[in-house]
Amino acid sequence: MSTDTSAEPNIFERRESEARSYCRSFPTTFTKAQGSVMTDAEGNEYIDFLAGCSSLNYGHNDPDMKAALIEHISNDGIAHGLDMYTAEKAKFLEAFETHILEPRGMDYKIMMTGPTGTNAVEAAMKLARKITGRKNIIAFTNGFHGMTMGALSLTGNAGKRGGAGGGHLGDVTHLPYDKSLGDTDTLELIEAMLENGSSGVDAPAAFIFEPIQGEGGLNAASKEWMEGVARLAKKHGAMLIVDDIQSGIGRTGTYFGFEHTEIEPDMITQAKSLSGFGLPFAALLIKREHDIWKPAEHNGTFRGNTHAFVTGRVAIEKFWADDSFQKELAEKDALMKKRLTEISEIVPGSRLKGRGLMRGVDVGSGDLAGEICAKCFENGLIIETSGADDEVVKVLCALTIPTETLNKGFDILFSAVRDCVPAEQPMAAE
Known part of the structure; x- marks a missing residue:
């Protein structure tokens, strides 16, 4: 197999759709990744600090997961089984039941949807209406909440919605949202709208929210606000859907982003x-009494x-078999908050955003945030922006990142911010 990568950028320009995005911020060809380090074709x-946009919470190529997968493939294990029963599915469901649901006193059915998050959101919308x-x-x-038409109708960003080309949303x-x-x-405003029969808000099938808005700028909802929305949903006979796709699976310090x-x-x-x-995998957790699907009423290859x-x-x-990993997350949470506070102190008017290991700094300008992230990439750090105007420098490192690597990444980020933010000029003497 050829290892020559010199022509690869040309093939991307020539054949890959203009919809590509991350490669525009990180213009190199990656060939290898391990833990929290990626390597390109030039070595x-x-x-x-992106971790597959929180798809790699445990880092790249975890050795235990890799060994299990290689063994499964080497033994001619099932590669694709539609929704037939398989030994692998049984083991996953048993692990999820034993280590995630039962310790939290949760009783949910698990619906396998299509392979990406927007498929789970579509299923939730459909079931709530049913x-x-x-x-x-x-x-x-x-x-x-996603880019397919139903999920996109829930999404607020005008640029994302514009991709529908005038389709029904x-x-x-x-x-x-809280504090918006x-x-x-x-x-209080939401409650007033729902109580007013002339507000124009139809009786809802569901409320859906993210505990922390990942793409929306790391806006973190308070405990009181989330509980208030839950109360309103129950009062008005609506389903409560929590979109925990980016904020879940340890990202906020606990398995689910709403456990507090x-x-x-x-x-x-x-x-x-x-x-x-x-690997592509999405699911919808459904309270047992709401699992009213008929066979094949919602499916996907x-x-x-x-x-x-x-x-x-x-x-x-x-x-997740015990609480040791969660304790490690609490230590990294404290370190991240400390390092981001140091960064915020050198950016006038900036503020910290997020919670847990889903944090960042709102630097007040999409241009400045983009400049900072570009400078980070030049110096060996992959990090992205978020927010309505891309004004937040967003840290989504792997939850398993070694402390030494985490600090090294923050050193690069600190240096980039210092280079991109002009030092305050001393006031002239009168």
Whole structure:
């Protein structure tokens, strides 16, 4: 097999769709990755603070997951089984039940959807409307839930919505997320809209929100706000859907991004790091009493990835069988907050965003944030922006990143910020 990569950028320009995006920020050809380090064709190494946009919470090529997958493939294990029963699916479900659901007192059925997060969101929307007989779904400003037409109707970003080309994005009411209107109590406003029969807000089939808005700028909802939305959903006979695709699976310091609250979602979307290995895998957790699907009423050719069952089971058993991993996350959370505070102190008007290991700094300008991230890449750090105007420098490192590597990445980020932010000029003497 040829190892010559010199012509590869030309083939991307010549044949890959203009929809490609991350490669525009990171213009090199990657050939290898291990843990929290990626290597390109020239042998340059980069610390990864993107982690597959939280699809690689356990880093690249975890050795235990890799060994299990290689063994499965070498033994002619099932590669694709539609939704037939397989030994691998049984082992994954048993691990999820034993180490995730039962310790948290949760009783959910697990629906295998198509292979990516937007498929889980589509299934949740469809089921909520089927259960309630209503159409309207309440989503929130700055939310991001996927790029297929249903999920896109829930998404707030104008640029993303514009990709629909004028297609139908209706049957959704967008209301203000927590703290999105400054000091205004958005929960009180939402309640007033729902109580007013002339507000124009139809009775909702569901409310859907992210505990932390990943693409929306790391806006973190408070415990009180999430519990308030749950109360309103119950009062108005609507389903409560928590989109925990990016904020879940350890990203906020606990397995689910809402564990510090008293809410009990009717449905929870899961994807990104569900496979543990970066393999396509999405699922919808459904409260047992709401699982009213008829056989094949919602399906997809790639519902349930057997290879992902193998690695996902190992991830659960390795990291969630006891509380040791969660304790490590708390230590890294404190370190990240400390290092990001140091960075924020040299950017006038900036502020910290997010929670847990889903954090960043709002530097107030998309141009500045982009400049900082570009400078980071030049110096060996992969990091991206988020927010309505790309104004947030967003850290999504692997949860397993060694402390030494984490600090080295922050050193690069600190240096980039210092280079991109002009030092304050001393005031002239009168």
